[in-house]
Amino acid sequence: MEHLYQFMQVVLNYLRLIHVTDFIDIGIMAFIIYRVIILIRRSSSGQVAKGVVLILAALWLSQLLKLNTVNYFLGKTVEWGVLALVVLFQPEIRKMLEQVGNSRLGNVFGKAEAPDEIEHAIQQTVEAYASLSKSKTGALMVFERKNLFDDSIKTGTSLDCSVSSELLKNLFWNKAPLHDGAVIVRNGRIVGAGCVLPLSGNVNLSRDLGMRHRAGIGASEHSDAVVAIVSEETGSISVAVGGMLKRHLAPETLERLLRNELLPKNEEDESQRFKLFNLLKAMKGGQRDGEHKGE
Numbered sequence: 264m265e266h267l268y269q270f271m272q273v274v275l276n277y278l279r280l281i282h283v284t285d286f287i288d289i290g291i292m293a294f295i296i297y298r299v300i301i302l303i304r305r306s307s308s309g310q311v312a313k314g315v316v317l318i319l320a321a322l323w324l325s326q327l328l329k330l331n332t333v334n335y336f337l338g339k340t341v342e343w344g345v346l347a348l349v350v351l352f353q354p355e356i357r358k359m360l361e362q363v364g365n366s367r368l369g370n371v372f373g374k375a376e377a378p379d380e381i382e383h384a385i386q387q388t389v390e391a392y393a394s395l396s397k398s399k400t401g402a403l404m405v406f407e408r409k410n411l412f413d414d415s416i417k418t419g420t421s422l423d424c425s426v427s428s429e430l431l432k433n434l435f436w437n438k439a440p441l442h443d444g445a446v447i448v449r450n451g452r453i454v455g456a457g458c459v460l461p462l463s464g465n466v467n468l469s470r471d472l473g474m475r476h477r478a479g480i481g482a483s484e485h486s487d488a489v490v491a492i493v494s495e496e497t498g499s500i501s502v503a504v505g506g507m508l509k510r511h512l513a514p515e516t517l518e519r520l521l522r523n524e525l526l527p528k529n530e531e532d533e534s535q536r537f538k539l540f541n542l543l544k545a546m547k548g549g550q551r552d553g554e555h556k557g558e
């Protein structure tokens with residue numbers, strides 16, 4: 264009993280040491296670590312991050328094992344490495360500082376979503392796709408969700424404009440300079456055009472699917488994005504989600520699908536969507552030829 268009392272006393276003494284500034288301190292550190300993780304996830308700096316972790320681990324180990332020369336060498340590497348990292352990641356650091364400057368307090372820890380803008384983007388996309396499908400004009404659009412396509416945007420032209428049917432028709436017109444590649448939409452706004460996407464690694468895809476569809480499926484395999492495609496050959500509209508392709512969609516079905524995927528109504532809908540997604544994945548596993556069936 265006395266031990267318990269002493270223990271409680273120690274805990275209480277510690278609690279008395281905690282001040283409001285400690286919470287602010289922890290909050291700021293959590294924010295910095297969060298932004299660094301996001302930065303690493305968005306860019307291709309994962310390998311560099313692994314290298315840094317390895318060097319730090321080696322430094323700690325050399326100190327533990329008293330390998331003085333190795334420790335000295337690694338210590339100097341870390342000292343100069345900090346400078347090298349700042350130079351190496353100058354564009355990313357600049358972008359992060361810009362984002363911190365631009366973000367509103369409420370959006371700091373989450374992605375700012377603009378349902379009205381997304382709704383508008385869906386309407387305009389459906390209108391454009393109906394017309395592009397009729398004229399058999401190829402189109403490829405990526406609607407980002409949690410995973411960002413910053414690396415793909417770097418391969419094309421970065422933009423910041425709202426989605427309009429006329430603009431999409433112009434972008435995908437086969438004589439327009441940006442018609443090759445994908446248009447990327449983030450939070451209902453076009454953030455890139457003429458972007459190169461990762462191709463699908465699925466060797467069982469139907470042979471009648473061209474590179475546009477393979478890129479669309481690839482993007483959906485590598486991320487949680489929703490990809491809408493118009494075939495240049497047939498004018499057929501398709502949507503890829505999680506590596507699954509739904510083909511031969513009518514504009515109304517496209518609209519319903521985009522709404523379901525991009526505008527989740529409430530948590531119940533979310534869980535339904537998750538169940539449907541898992542079901543589709545299970546079906547995909549069961550399909551022997553890997554063909555992505557349409558509706």
Ligand SMILES: Nc1ncnc2c1ncn2[C@@H]1O[C@H](COP(=O)(O)OP(=O)(O)OP(=O)(O)O)[C@@H](O)[C@H]1O
Pocket residue numbers: 401403442443444445458459460461462471472473474475476477478493494495496497
């Ligand atoms: N990796 C990629 N990322 C983005 N877009 C791509 C990629 N590869 C190809 N494309 C797009 O696909 C177009 C060429 O594809 P392809 O010639 O196979 O089209 P297609 O025969 O009309 O096929 P589809 O029926 O899939 O439209 C390119 O003009 C380009 O716009």
